[in-house]
Every structure is written in structure tokens, then in C-alpha cells.
Amino acid sequence: xxxxxxxxxxxxxxxxxxxxxxxxxxxxxxxxxxxxxxxxxxxxxxxxxxxxxxxxxxxxxxxxxxxxxxxxxxxxxxxxxxxxxxxxxxxxxxxxxxxxxxxxxxxxxxxxxxxxxxxxxxxxxxxxxxxxxxxxxxxxxxxxxxxxxxxxxxxxxxxxxxxxxxxxxxxxxxxxxxxxxxxxxxxxxxxxxxxxxxxxxxxxxxxxxxxxxxxxxxxxxxxxxxxxxxxxxxxxxxxxxxxxxxxxxxxxxxxxxxxxxxxxxxxxxxxxxxxxxxxxxxxxxxxxxxxxxxxxxxxxxxxxxxxxxxxxxxxxxxxxxxxxxxxxxxxxxxxxxxxxxxxxxxxxxxxxxxxxxxxxxxxxxxxxxxxxxxxxxxxxxxxxxxxxxxxxxxxxxxxxxxxxxxxxxxxxxxxxxxxxxxxxxxxxxxxxxxxxxxxxxxxxxxxxxxxxxxxxxxxxxxxxxxxxxxxxxxxxxxxxxxxxxxxxxxx
Numbered sequence: 001x002x003x004x005x006x007x008x009x010x011x012x013x014x015x016x017x018x019x020x021x022x023x024x025x026x027x028x029x030x031x032x033x034x035x036x037x038x039x040x041x042x043x044x045x046x047x048x049x050x051x052x053x054x055x056x057x058x059x060x061x062x063x064x065x066x067x068x069x070x071x072x073x074x075x076x077x078x079x080x081x082x083x084x085x086x087x088x089x090x091x092x093x094x095x096x097x098x099x100x101x102x103x104x105x106x107x108x109x110x111x112x113x114x115x116x117x118x119x120x121x122x123x124x125x126x127x128x129x130x131x132x133x134x135x136x137x138x139x140x141x142x143x144x145x146x147x148x149x150x151x152x153x154x155x156x157x158x159x160x161x162x163x164x165x166x167x168x169x170x171x172x173x174x175x176x177x178x179x180x181x182x183x184x185x186x187x188x189x190x191x192x193x194x195x196x197x198x199x200x201x202x203x204x205x206x207x208x209x210x211x212x213x214x215x216x217x218x219x220x221x222x223x224x225x226x227x228x229x230x231x232x233x234x235x236x237x238x239x240x241x242x243x244x245x246x247x248x249x250x251x252x253x254x255x256x257x258x259x260x261x262x263x264x265x266x267x268x269x270x271x272x273x274x275x276x277x278x279x280x281x282x283x284x285x286x287x288x289x290x291x292x293x294x295x296x297x298x299x300x301x302x303x304x305x306x307x308x309x310x311x312x313x314x315x316x317x318x319x320x321x322x323x324x325x326x327x328x329x330x331x332x333x334x335x336x337x338x339x340x341x342x343x344x345x346x347x348x349x350x351x352x353x354x355x356x357x358x359x360x361x362x363x364x365x366x367x368x369x370x371x372x373x374x375x376x377x378x379x380x381x382x383x384x385x386x387x388x389x390x391x392x393x394x395x396x397x398x399x400x401x402x403x404x405x406x407x408x409x410x411x412x413x414x415x416x417x418x419x420x421x422x423x424x425x426x427x428x429x430x431x432x433x434x435x436x437x438x439x440x441x442x443x444x445x446x447x448x449x450x451x452x453x454x455x456x457x458x459x460x461x462x463x464x465x466x467x468x469x470x471x472x473x474x475x476x477x478x479x480x481x482x483x484x485x486x487x488x489x490x491x
Contacts, residue, residue, distance in 0.1 A: 039233050040152040043124075044159045051163045054219055058102050058170050061212045065177055065205065066095045072184060072201045079194055087187060091180065098176060102169040106162050118220060122251050124230070125164075127237050128157040130246045170216055177212070181205050203328070210326045215335040331372035343368040343376060345464065347488025351481050359387045360399050364488070366406065373410060374452075380404035386428070400426045401435055408450055416450040418466060426480065444480070445472040452490070461490045 069091055077084040135150050184205070188198050237243045333341050349362040363385065368378030384400035406420035422444040425435045448468035455462045466486040473482040 039230065040156045043230070044152070044156040047156070047159045047163045050219060050222065051159070051166050054163070054166045054170055055102055057212070057215055058166075058173055059099060061177075061208065062095055062099050062173060064208055065180075066092070068201055068205050068208070069180070069184075072198055075197055075201070076194060079197065080191075083187065083191075087183065094176065098169070098173050102166060102173070105165045105169055121220075123234055123247070125160065126247045126251050127234060127243075128153070128160055129250065130237070130243050132157055133246075134242070167216075167219070170219075174209070174213060174216065177205075177209055181209055206326070207328060210328075210330060211334050214330070218335060329373070333370045333372040336370075341370040343370060343378070343461075344491045345380075345488050346491070347464070347466070347486045349484055349486045359389065360384050361387065362402070362486075364402075364404065364486070366404065366488075368406075368408075374408075374416065375410060376406075376408045378406055380406065382424075384424075384426070398429050400424060400429070406446075414451060416452070418446070418448050418450045418468065420446045422446065424480075426476075442476055442480075443472055444470045446470055446484070448484075459491055464488045464490055 069088060073084055073088045076087070131153055135153070181202075184198075185202055188195055188202055345366040345368065347364045347366070349364070351360050351362075361384070362382045364380055364382035366378050366380030368376040370376050380403075382402040382404065384398070384402070386395065386397040386399035388395035388397075402422055402424040404420060404422045406418065408416040408418050410416045423441045424444055425441050427434075427440060429435050446468040448466060451465045453463045453465070464487070466484075466488070468484040468486065470480065470482050470484060473480045
């Protein structure tokens with residue numbers, strides 16, 4: 001009897017604990033997100049930097065295009081003053097309005113976005129808007145107070161809205177310049193007497209429009225590559241049903257794919273045609289049941305052609321719907337900044353032993369600057385290590401050093417014409433004091449071919465093979481190796 005009573009008491013106690021836990025359990029909608037404390041400040045700094053770059057690029061672009069229009073105006077005025085006044089009547093004022101707008105916009109007039117859909121940008125915008133409306137769900141990691149985190153959130157959201165408005169301003173600038181380019185081009189094409197005089201300036205406008213479009217595309221692509229910290233934050237938010245509901249009702253994607261209010265009800269199906277009704281209409285239009293097979297073949301053929309065209313467009317625009325077709329050969333480095341155009345490389349070159357030198361290996365490093373179209377200019381340095389005179393006499397030693405300069409110009413078939421001037425200290429040394437004597441350095445003049453083998457990697461970009469002729473080697477005393485083969489890595 002005692003055991004039954006004790007057992008019943010334990011069961012009741014457990015039941016009370018379970019009920020108490022269920023009553024105190026926090027519902028999914030009220031969970032607190034432990035947000036990475038430095039994500040908001042990092043996001044604000046990143047957005048502010050991109051905002052500054054976009055404003056600077058847009059201002060420079062407007063200034064360049066306005067100067068080109070002024071040159072066209074002056075040349076056209078000498079030929080047809082009436083047409084020049086009509087064509088350029090208000091262009092200066094319009095340029096000034098756009099320049100003032102991109103300087104003063106601060107994110108208070110956000111319009112619905114148009115053009116290419118950016119998934120990460122949509123998710124980030126939704127995350128900031130959701131946390132602003134639900135600050136109680138925002139926790140901290142202990143390094144910021146709740147008030148401090150909320151302030152960081154407000155600042156990040158404000159900066160993000162300012163960037164969005166700058167992107168909209170940039171699209172308006174692009175649309176305006178395209179319109180001006182078309183107006184000027186239409187006049188030039190209709191008047192043969194000014195085509196030769198103004199054709200060069202019009203070609204320059206076309207190039208500027210293309211490069212500005214490419215720059216805007218690069219800025220947009222930055223928002224499609226979130227880092228690990230941002231992915232972690234979005235993953236935390238996606239665990240909340242409340243956030244999922246918010247994105248379903250407020251995201252840009254939901255606006256594009258919004259369902260009608262009566263979706264799934266009988267009223268929504270009343271106005272829809274049945275399958276039999278659709279088939280009857282198709283048979284009547286195609287000429288009867290016998291013509292259905294031919295119609296299906298034509299549809300399949302059209303779909304195949306459409307898929308092929310779609311693949312070509314995606315290849316041309318790297319999957320981006322905002323495509324500009326240039327009428328010239330673009331410089332793929334024009335829209336990149338200085339650091340993005342730098343290329344780091346390493347290479348090795350081995351020479352067999354002779355009467356004067358042991359077997360040596362040159363280890364070289366280089367830093368190149370991409371001029372465009374796979375043309376590169378740069379500098380480098382090398383260290384010559386000696387290995388001794390055969391497998392039986394391996395002796396490591398410092399056999400020399402070198403300073404390099406080089407130029408690579410792409411020719412055909414993936415080959416580049418290479419040239420360079422090098423200074424080499426080709427004597428054994430044991431300290432830096434030994435190589436300070438400039439008169440002991442010798443010159444090498446190199447010319448040859450280079451071949452790049454690209455590779456897909458985050459840091460490693462490919463392999464470079466070089467076959468070079470040192471046409472100054474015959475003047476060296478002692479004579480050095482005239483034919484050099486180098487193999488290197490591009491980072």
C-alpha cells in the first residue's frame with residue numbers, strides 16, 4: 001500500500017513539473033535571437049563604403065558624359081547651330097539635377113525596386129525591417145546592451161536604405177544617359193555630313209555607358225555573395241516562424257508572386273477553363289485533331305530555339321538579366337580598382353652546373369598590374385640557390401639574387417609576348433653587404449612567349465609557362481645560359 005501511494009505521488013509530481021514546463025516554455029514567435037554583435041557594425045561600414053563608391057563613380061560618370069556632350073555641342077554648333085540648340089537645350093540642367101540628387105538622397109524616398117531580382121539583398125532588407133518591428137526578439141552576446149544593439153540596428157537599416165536609394169539613382173542616371181545617347185545617335189545617323197566629325201565622340205559615349213553599366217552590375221553582385229557571418233544571422237532568423245511569415249508577406253519576391261486573396265477556394269476556380277475546353281480551342285485553331293501533332297512539333301522546336309538563345313544570353317551576361325551589348329572590345333579591367341588589378345606570382349627556374357656555377361634554382365616572386373585584355377606590366381625579385389655539383393656533392397649555398405621588370409602582351413591562341421629587363425648578382429654571397437656593390441650586377445634582356453593555364457580556385461588562379469631568350473647573355477663574363485624556361489603559379 002505504501003509503495004502504491006509513493007508511486008502515485010511521484011507520478012503526480014512529474015505531471016506537475018511537465019505542466020509547469022509547458023506553461024513556462026517560450027513560444028516560437030517570442031524567441032530571442034542572439035545576434036552576432038559585430039555584424040550590424042560591419043554591415044553598416046560595408047554599406048557606407050559601397051554607398052561612397054557608388055556616389056563617387058556616378059559623379060565621375062556624369063562629369064565625363066557632360067564633357068562629351070559639350071564637345072559634341074561645340075562641333076555641331078559650327079555646322080548646324082539650330083540643331084545644336086534644340087538637341088542640347090536643357091541637357092546641362094538635367095545633368096545638374098541628377099548630380100544634386102545622388103549627393104543629397106539619404107534613403108527617405110525608397111521606391112519599389114525593378115530590374116534584376118537579388119535574393120540576398122531581399123533577405124537582408126527583410127531581416128532588418130523585421131528586427132526593427134520586433135526589437136524584443138533581438139538579444140546580444142554580452143558586448144552590447146539591448147539599447148546599444150537597437151541603436152546599431154537603426155543605424156544599419158538607415159545606411160542600408162541610403163544605399164538602396166543610391167542604387168536607384170544610379171539606375172536613373174544610366175537610363176538618362178542611354179536616352180541622351182540614343183537622341184544624339186539618331187541625329188548623327190540622319191545627317192551624313194556630321195558623321196565623320198561626331199562619330200568618335202559618339203563611340204566614346206557608348207564606351208562610357210557600357211563601363212558604367214558593368215560597374216553597377218559589379219556593385220549588385222556584391223550583395224549576392226554573403227559571408228559566413230551574414231549567412232549565420234539569416235539562418236538564425238529563418239528558424240523563426242514569425243520571420244518566415246513576415247518575408248512571405250513583405251519580401252520583393254512575394255510582391256512578384258503574390259497569390260490572390262481567394263486562392264484555393266471554389267470562387268477562384270469559377271473563371272478558369274477546364275482542360276477539355278482548352279484542348280477544344282486549340283484543335284479549332286490548329287485545323288482539327290490531325291493538326292495537333294504538327295502543332296506540338298512546332299512548339300517543341302520553338303522551345304529548343306528559345307533555350308539555345310537563353311543559354312547564349314546567360315553566357316554573355318554571366319547569368320545577369322541586365323545585359324549591355326558593346327560595339328567594341330571591352331577592357332575587362334576598366335571597372336576594377338587598383339588592388340583588384342594586382343596579380344601576385346611565383347616561379348622557379350633551374351640551370352645545370354658548368355665550369356663556373358653549380359646546379360642552381362632561381363625562386364622568383366612578381367607583382368603585376370593588369371592593363372586590360374590580358375596585358376600585364378610588373379616587377380619582381382629572385383633568389384638563386386645552389387645545390388652543389390651532383391647527387392654525391394649536395395651543398396646548399398646562396399649563389400645570387402636578381403631584380404626583374406616585365407611586360408606581357410596577349411597575341412593569339414592563348415599566348416602572350418613577354419619581355420623584360422633584369423639585373424642579376426650571379427656570385428656566391430653570405431650577407432647583404434656582399435650584394436650592395438652595384439658594379440658586380442649584370443644585365444639580362446629577355447624576350448619570349450608565355451602561356452597561361454587558368455584554374456578555378458579561391459586563391460590559386462592558374463599556372464604560367466615561359467620560354468625566354470636572354471639576348472644579353474653573350475656579353476656576360478662568364479657567359480650565362482641564353483635559353484630560360486620558367487614555370488610559375490598565379491595567385
